[in-house]
Amino acid sequence: MKNIFKIIPVLLILLTAFVSCEDEDKNPFNPTQFENGAVLRTISIPSSSIDLFNIETSFYAVEVEFFVDGETSSNSLLESVDVFVRYRDNTAFNGINNVDEIPFGNIPASAFAVGPSGFPRTIITVDASDAIAALGLDTDTQVDGGDIISIRLALKLTTGQVFTDENKSGDIPGNFFRSPFAYDAGIVCALPNTVFVGAYQLTVTEDGDLTAPDAFGVRTYNDQAVTITATSGTRRVIQSLAFLPAFGGFVGPLTFDLVCGRTIAPNQAAGGGVGCGSGGIRLETQGEFGLFDIDDESSFTLIFNNFVADGGCGVAPHRVIIRFDKL
Numbered sequence: 134m135k136n137i138f139k140i141i142p143v144l145l146i147l148l149t150a151f152v153s154c155e156d157e158d159k160n161p162f163n164p165t166q167f168e169n170g171a172v173l174r175t176i177s178i179p180s181s182s183i184d185l186f187n188i189e190t191s192f193y194a195v196e197v198e199f200f201v202d203g204e205t206s207s208n209s210l211l212e213s214v215d216v217f218v219r220y221r222d223n224t225a226f227n228g229i230n231n232v233d234e235i236p237f238g239n240i241p242a243s244a245f246a247v248g249p250s251g252f253p254r255t256i257i258t259v260d261a262s263d264a265i266a267a268l269g270l271d272t273d274t275q276v277d278g279g280d281i282i283s284i285r286l287a288l289k290l291t292t293g294q295v296f297t298d299e300n301k302s303g304d305i306p307g308n309f310f311r312s313p314f315a316y317d318a319g320i321v322c323a324l325p326n327t328v329f330v331g332a333y334q335l336t337v338t339e340d341g342d343l344t345a346p347d348a349f350g351v352r353t354y355n356d357q358a359v360t361i362t363a364t365s366g367t368r369r370v371i372q373s374l375a376f377l378p379a380f381g382g383f384v385g386p387l388t389f390d391l392v393c394g395r396t397i398a399p400n401q402a403a404g405g406g407v408g409c410g411s412g413g414i415r416l417e418t419q420g421e422f423g424l425f426d427i428d429d430e431s432s433f434t435l436i437f438n439n440f441v442a443d444g445g446c447g448v449a450p451h452r453v454i455i456r457f458d459k460l
Contacts, residue, residue: 171296173197173214173288173314176254182367182390183261184323185278191261193284193318198254201290205251214240215287216257220268223397223420224277232268234285259284259318278393279422282318317400319367322393326363329391329430332460335359335371341439341451349446351379353439353453354387358460367391376404376414383407389418389435396423398437411445421452431459 176196183191197214201207219234237259245253264282265272287297298314336356343350355378359371367390375382385405389398400417408414418437425433435457438450 171199171201171210171288171290171294173286174200175313176248178316179256180258181318181365183282183318183320185276185320185393186323188261188265188272188276192258193261193282193316194256194258195284195316196254196256197286198248198250198252199245199288200252205247208247208253210290210292211242211245211253212289212291213242214257215289216240216259217285217287218259218264218268219283219285220265220270221281221283222275223279223281223422230270230275230280232270234283235267237264237267237284257286261318261320264318276320278320278322279395279397280320281399282320284316284318286314286316288314313402315400319390319392319397319399321367321390324366324391324427326366328427329369329425329433330361330363333359333361333457334460336456336458337453338434338456339452339454341453345449345451347447347449348451349377349380349448351377353377354455359457361457376407389437391425392422394424394427396425396433396435398435400441403439408444409446412442414440414444414446414448415442416453417441423454433457 174197176198178195180192180194183193199208199211201210215236216238217234218237220230220232222230240255240257242253245255248254259282261282262272265276268282270276285298287295289295296314334356335354335358337352337354340353342348343352353376354374359374361369361371364370369389369391371387373384374387375384377383383404385402387398388401389396397418398416400415403414403416406413416437416439419441421436423434423436433456435455437453439453440446440448440450443449
């Protein structure tokens with residue numbers, strides 16, 4: 134228990150700092166201390182998945198905003214954005230077809246337009262068929278629902294500096310800065326957005342070894358009634374869920390996809406972006422899937438690994454299994 138209590142002040146300090154970033158009309162950074170950093174803020178994700186049955190017209194799209202020091206006079210520092218893709222094969226039955234990251238394209242500053250906030254915005258689109266072809270994959274034999282096209286962005290400034298997920302100081306959580314520089318385009322089987330929504334009982338049936346030396350010793354989520362909403366045919370979201378509730382609860386969304394009979398939690402910030410001073414804690418489904426039956430909404434499961442990035446907390450990844458029962 135000694136180690137658990139040590140972390141509480143750190144988390145509370147971080148939470149206080151995060152709350153101060155929630156006002157989008159205020160610059161949460163001291164500009165004089167921000168000369169070595171820049172972000173691509175995620176504004177929206179108009180298209181979050183790839184339809185396995187409609188690859189030719191499917192695409193992933195993310196709207197981003199360039200932000201460097203809170204001053205629109207710095208907009209001219211934007212040079213371009215490099216786009217990279219890689220393929221993560223989660224369906225071993227048709228062979229392991231992972232493909233390492235390759236360059237996919239470049240978005241010049243001229244493709245950005247000043248948005249409502251006064252900072253440059255653009256929508257970056259990755260066409261599924263183009264990405265699969267560039268990765269050298271055969272759509273008919275090597276691509277299946279549950280696989281993922283991972284997209285990474287590298288922000289280039291006119292100063293020669295480059296910022297990406299590999300050298301950023303960590304996700305700055307809250308409503309203002311959502312800048313992961315990396316996104317997952319899950320390959321799915323399209324469903325209507327009217328199924329697997331509404332009131333469900335969430336029950337955590339497995340939560341790793343909470344007594345392990347490198348664990349917090351507290352549950353990921355409490356058992357509770359939740360409301361599931363649809364943001365697309367396949368994506369489902371619980372908008373407000375308290376992460377690590379024993380520490381007071383860091384409330385944020387839990388997102389998952391319904392993929393051809395399997396449930397998948399894409400890589401995401403846990404609890405809205407909480408961490409221990411070195412990035413944010415992240416969770417993700419990795420190789421082991423929950424299951425659902427399209428003809429039976431009464432119950433389904435979700436499996437993911439928590440702490441796939443530990444946010445500086447020194448906690449090892451562990452498996453979490455959740456059962457959802459329709460209320």
